[in-house]
Amino acid sequence: MTTEPVFPEEPVLYEFQHGxxxxxKECMExxxxxxxxxxxxxxxxxxxxxxxGAPFSSTPARDCAELSASDVTDALLxxxxxxxxxxxxxxxxxxEFERAAYALKDCKSSKCVFVALYSKYLVGEKRRDEENDEQLGVNDSAVIVNRELSAIAETLNALLNNGNNDPYLLYLQGVILRQRKQLEHAITYFLKCVSLRPFFWSAWQELSACLDSVETLTATMKLLPSDHIMTRIFFVFASHELHQVNSVVYEQLEEAERVFPSSVYLTTQRALLAYDARDFDEAEEMFEDILKNDPYRLDDMDTYSNILFVME
Amino acid sequence: MTTEPVFPEEPVLYEFQHGxxxxxKECMExxxxxxxxxxxxxxxxxxxxxxxGAPFSSTPARDCAELSASDVTDALLxxxxxxxxxxxxxxxxxxEFERAAYALKDCKSSKCVFVALYSKYLVGEKRRDEENDEQLGVNDSAVIVNRELSAIAETLNALLNNGNNDPYLLYLQGVILRQRKQLEHAITYFLKCVSLRPFFWSAWQELSACLDSVETLTATMKLLPSDHIMTRIFFVFASHELHQVNSVVYEQLEEAERVFPSSVYLTTQRALLAYDARDFDEAEEMFEDILKNDPYRLDDMDTYSNILFVME
Structure with a gap:
């Protein structure tokens, strides 16, 4: 006996849309x-x-109920x-990242603190790249690191140890810990972050980058809500990254496609799985389809170009 | 008998702040x-x-009263x-400007149309720069133009001739007309734009760039509300650009400084006027002050560097 696939109910879809x-908006800000x-x-x-048919307010009622005292203080700030x-x-x-950080240096709200610290982070990344370019060939073995990390980590530690629970600050903390190769520690921050903001894809990508084996992926999956649509999308992504694709991955992908039937991202995931399975004809057809809908897309076009080369 | 300077009243200041x-917000969007x-x-x-002390709503009441039927339609779209x-x-x-324009190609709201056309404009500017770089030295006299201008102008003409009065579309139309050297025509669009959005500085800068003589500046000033703070700031800027500085310019600058007592922009304007008057000591002092408050500022730092060179 086969069970009918469960289609997501309208209220759930509104919740996803809201999320x-x-x-x-938050990431643009x-x-x-x-x-x-x-x-x-x-x-x-x-x-x-x-x-x-949307609920009256664009903010589901429970969002307000969940606001803690510190959230209210932060909103006022x-x-x-x-x-x-x-x-x-x-x-x-x-x-003008350096100038942005300077303009926000006395701010206390989590949003301003994030923009200030993220600006500093980008300043450090840019400088590191420049220095790496300069010394290329001179001494390739010495790895230059982002020199802003210590100062950013110090500010973040003070805030997060003091009860700040802002999802974007948690994310930044995770990014810094991953750069410092403290992967387990980083994972805990990304998990906290995605529990607060499940649709924040960068946090999932970072989380995936912390997982170096099927075992760590399996252990991490146990800490995630198994029926959330984002857990499914993450599982497909992380499995593909680890080259560990099995029938469960396809099942999860199908579930995701039910919610996002015309997602170019999910079609690309499917094309990548076909490519990994060396099903080049199918993969090529999918990429053709993707480019019909999204002709200026660049993501994963290197794979498409490989396929065309192999099939020649 | 001297008259006391008139300080702006609080309600006017709230209006400026609101503007x-x-x-x-609109420009970030x-x-x-x-x-x-x-x-x-x-x-x-x-x-x-x-x-x-702010008025209850952040939107002054008259804004709503001024909403036309087409504004309402646009907001719904x-x-x-x-x-x-x-x-x-x-x-x-x-x-990804080309992709942005493509994603918005079927949109009808003024905001989406603006982002689509502005993206196309930037695509054309980038391509023009690249082509200019390529042919540098080969044939310097041939000027390569932005090839997207015709298509953008066609869309804009259709909308604006059909009653669309969106300030940002009016601005873009002016930018294109100026690039095509239709200065008088461009001026009318910039004037319409600043009458709707007086605090939109890019439109004032473009307007100033259309004025090639004191006569055209004087004629333009007659078409502007003489007592608006932005007319004053524009007059200072445009006079300096035309190297036509007199006592009226200083008076207008003072009026502006009353509203914006700690504006680094206005201090920079004052420093530039001092520089033009070859008062290098005063100009240098002002630039020092500016950098104390805004250490990562780059605007007009070429002038400061000139001053330091001259004073050596």
């Missing part, structure tokens, strides 16, 4: 453009929902610091 | 990062206003196209 829109891009692609991969935030974020948008 | 915040940066700097250059906007804007933020 994706929240991430898009924080300069996290790849995370907002992923969420926007998934949002557009859903079956369009009837606007009139954010309001007070609105003008400074505008200044720092507009410098950030003009790629 | 600046509106521009920051449209990828106009330099305009939002300027407005954010000016906002932070105001004396802090008491939040509790914008709501319907929210998901597409998120997609296009997130591509824009990731610098």
């Amino acid at each position: 994706l829109k929240q991430i898009i 924080r300069g996290l453009c790849y995370a907002s891009r992923w969420a926007a692609e998934m949002l557009n991969g859903m079956k369009p929902l009837d606007l009139d 954010e309001r007070q610091e609105e003008s400074k935030y505008f200044l720092g974020k507009s410098y950030f948008d003009c790629k | 600046l915040k509106q521009i920051i 449209r990828g106009l990062c330099y305009a939002s940066r300027w407005a954010a700097e000016m906002l932070n250059g105001m004396k802090p206003l008491d939040l509790d 914008e709501r319907q196209e929210e998901s597409k906007y998120f997609l296009g804007k997130s591509y824009f933020d990731c610098k």
Whole structure:
């Protein structure tokens, strides 16, 4: 006896839509453009929902009930610091990262602190790349690190040890720990982050990058809500990254496709699985289809180009 | 008998603050990062206003009264196209301009149309720069133009001739006309734009760039509301650009400084005027002061470096 596939109910779909829109806005406010891009692609991969059928408020009621005292304090701080935030974020948008961090240096709200620390992080990344370029060939074995990490970690530790639970600060802490090769520690931060913001894809990608074996993936899966749509999407991604694809991966992918029937991201995942299984004809057809819908897409086009080369 | 300087009343200051915040948000939504940066700097250059003293709504009542039927239609369209906007804007933020324009190609709301056309414009600018680089030295006299201009102008003409009055589309139309050397025509669009969005600095800068003589500046000034703070700031900027500085310019600058007592932008304007008057000591002191407050500022630092060189 086969069981009918369970289609997600409308209220659940509204919840996903709300979650994706929240991430898009929050990530745009924080300069996290790849995370907002992923969420926007998934949002557009859903079956369009009837606007009139949406719950009255765009914020599900339980969101308000869940607000802690520290969330309220943070929201008030954010309001007070609105003008400074505008200044720092507009410098950030003009790629003046050092200036953004400086403009926000006295801010206390989690949002402003994030933009300040993330700016510092980007300053450090840019400098590291420049220094690596300079010494290329001179002494390849010496790895230059991001020199801002210590200062950022110090600020983050003080805040997070003091009860701050902002999902984006938790994410940044994880990123820094991963750069410092403290993978287990990093994983705990990414898990906290995705439990608060399940649609924040960058945190899932970082989490996946911390997993170096099927065993760590299996252990991590046990800590995630097994029926959440994002757990499924993560499992497909992480399994493919570890080249550990089996029938469960395909089942999870199908579940995800039910919620996001026209997601170009999920079609790309399917094409990558076909490629890994050396089913080049199928993979090529899928990539053709992807490019018909999204002709300027660059993600994973290296694989497509490999396929075309192999099939010649 | 001297008259006392008139200090702006609190309600006027709230109106300025509201206008600046509106521009920051609208420009951030449209990828106009330099305009939002300027407005954010000016906002932070105001004396802090008491939040509790602010009018109840952040939108002055007359804004709603002024909403035309077409504004309402546009707002509804914008709501319907929210998901597409998120997609296009997130591509824009990731610098995928061609993809952004493609994602928004069927949109009808002024905001989405702006992001689509502005993306196309940037694609054309980038390509032009690349082609210019390639042919540098081969045939310097042939000027390569932005090849997207015709298509953008066609779309804009259809919309604007059909009654669309969106300030950002008017601005883009002006930018294209100026690139095509149709300066008089461009000026009319910039004037319409700043009458709708007085705090949108990029439009004022473009307007100034259309003026090639004191006569055209004088003629333009007659078409502007003489007592608006932005008319004053524009007059100082445009006079300096034309190297036509007299006592009226200083008076207008003083009026502006009353509203924005700690504006780094206005201090820089004052430093530039001192430099033009060959008062290097004063100019140097001002630049030193500017860098104390805004150590990562780059704007007009070429002038400061000239001053230091001359004074050696």
